[in-house]
């Protein structure tokens with residue numbers, strides 16, 4: 001039997017593994033923060049593949065840290081409980097009843113589902129939220145909006161939406177030398193014990209910055225960042241990103257995502273990438289191929 005009888009068979013698999021080798025060597029021991037968005041985790045097969053990818057990273061000596069969202073799942077639970085919800089610039093306005101549901105869904109249900117998926121894929125995972133070990137110290141997020149008529153900056157009250165002030169990495173540092181993969185729900189805690197709902201992108205960026213991660217990967221439900229004509233862009237600079245936010249090319253949930261990536265590279269993360277988590281093995285394609293897979297956010 002010749003190689004041509006084996007389309008996508010052993011020779012191609014071997015080539016793929018060989019191509020991955022230099023990247024595996026380059027990333028040996030590196031911390032990779034993976035933001036796993038609520039939209040990216042919808043499908044059961046994709047969720048299983050995600051877990052397998054994370055286990056593979058750990059197996060080859062990389063240190064994945066998973067920070068997850070769960071916006072659609074929070075929406076569904078709030079709907080069942082008949083609690084109304086609204087968003088300002090991609091952030092959920094969070095009152096006392098809402099923050100309770102957010103914590104239940106994120107730190108309870110979703111966090112443990114991801115832990116179970118990783119364990120089922122043969123890895124070891126430990127699920128925590130920003131309260132555990134005082135991981136994410138937060139304060140109430142301050143937001144202002146300019147009134148288009150008077151041009152005066154007005155305060156917008158988002159309720160219990162948190163702004164991470166300090167990331168206590170000691171628990172994550174301890175886990176780094178072990179087999180355990182941390183899975184983090186974006187719930188923060190105030191000095192007074194108040195629970196805060198933190199946008200998962202923001203939490204992932206703060207954690208990636210504090211850990212000086214090699215890469216921050218933001219898994220979402222689009223190919224990457226799209227320009228005004230809806231074409232995929234492979235790289236996006238700071239200046240262009242800000243212009244596109246101002247003219248509406250980038251909107252909604254993509255705004256905190258881009259702001260987070262910009263903040264992370266400023267804080268010393270080598271690369272921040274937005275990629276399609278619905279594509280099977282998106283993480284492996286990003287890390288172990290020459291051209292990567294998503295939109296890379298750059299300074300300048």
Ligand SMILES: Nc1ncnc2c1ncn2[C@@H]1O[C@H](COP(=O)(O)OP(=O)(O)O)[C@@H](O)[C@H]1O
Nearest residue numbers: 037038039220221222225226249250251253254
């Ligand atoms: N320029 C843009 N390029 C890509 N997506 C965009 C853009 N502007 C807005 N979006 C929206 O941002 C969404 C991703 O943000 P979000 O829904 O918060 O995802 P996640 O739940 O994964 O965090 C996309 O589904 C898309 O509708």
Ligand SMILES: CC(=O)N[C@@H](CCC(=O)OP(=O)(O)O)C(=O)O
Nearest residue numbers: 037038069070071091092199200
């Ligand atoms: C303040 C704020 O908006 N918090 C988010 C937290 C979850 C999240 O960010 O989930 P995704 O990554 O799936 O969008 C929320 O309540 O939906």
